[in-house]
Amino acid sequence: MPNQPPKNLTIAATGASGAMFLRHLLLAVAADQRVETVNFIASDSALRVMAEELDLKGRSNLIAQILGSSGRGASRKFQIQANADIGANVASGSYPADAMIVMPCSVGTLARIANGVAAQLIERAADVSLKEKRPLVLCVRETPLNKIHIRNMYRAADAGATIFPLIPAFYYRPASLDEMAREFAYRVLAHLGLSQAQAFRWKD
Numbered sequence: 168m169p170n171q172p173p174k175n176l177t178i179a180a181t182g183a184s185g186a187m188f189l190r191h192l193l194l195a196v197a198a199d200q201r202v203e204t205v206n207f208i209a210s211d212s213a214l215r216v217m218a219e220e221l222d223l224k225g226r227s228n229l230i231a232q233i234l235g236s237s238g239r240g241a242s243r244k245f246q247i248q249a250n251a252d253i254g255a256n257v258a259s260g261s262y263p264a265d266a267m268i269v270m271p272c273s274v275g276t277l278a279r280i281a282n283g284v285a286a287q288l289i290e291r292a293a294d295v296s297l298k299e300k301r302p303l304v305l306c307v308r309e310t311p312l313n314k315i316h317i318r319n320m321y322r323a324a325d326a327g328a329t330i331f332p333l334i335p336a337f338y339y340r341p342a343s344l345d346e347m348a349r350e351f352a353y354r355v356l357a358h359l360g361l362s363q364a365q366a367f368r369w370k371d
């Protein structure tokens with residue numbers, strides 16, 4: 168993982184369940200002054216799931232809709248990229264992206280990344296992260312897992328990705344779903360060198 172905290176993040180949302188985790192990830196990076204730029208890409212399926220889980224309505228003001236009232240005014244560092252735009256900045260290794268997180272990561276997106284299918288921007292940006300040896304964190308969510316999913320997780324990990332399943336911890340006794348999702352988002356950020364001061368620490 169990087170020596171310096173990443174300043175330029177790519178965050179992608181795909182059509183797996185877990186929009187609440189994404190929301191807390193975006194809130195944390197919005198508030199983190201070390202993060203200067205976030206290129207955000209959402210697949211069409213991500214929007215479908217977010218409509219169910221966050222009452223999202225369409226793509227307009229997407230970041231504001233996901234962040235909700237607690238993220239008001241925090242969206243200046245976010246740049247939304249269209250998943251269909253394979254000419255967007257993060258499609259090229261020459262663009263100085265520091266790290267990429269796919270949260271949540273569907274097993275469909277996992278399969279495309281693991282097998283080098285780079286037809287849309289999310290998979291292309293992930294492919295670029297791997298070829299440039301930049302951190303790529305895949306927060307895969309599905310249950311139960313079939314052998315194809317397990318093989319694809321192995322393949323992606325073997326190519327350099329971190330498989331960071333959307334599995335929260337319980338030993339700190341989260342008092343709410345929001346607390347659980349927030350702590351999980353903090354763990355992902357800590358993995359990339361962006362430790363959060365408010366995060367729970369075992370035996371602090």
Ligand SMILES: Cc1cc2nc3c(=O)[nH]c(=O)nc-3n(C[C@H](O)[C@H](O)[C@H](O)COP(=O)(O)O)c2cc1C
Nearest residue numbers: 181182183184210212213216273274275276308309
């Ligand atoms: C409400 C809802 C929940 C879903 N949950 C999951 C899930 O947890 N994991 C998963 O891999 N796919 C899940 N899916 C299916 C994916 O959205 C679907 O396979 C989609 O094609 C993935 O597209 P994407 O990878 O381009 O985002 C869900 C779909 C819906 C509508």
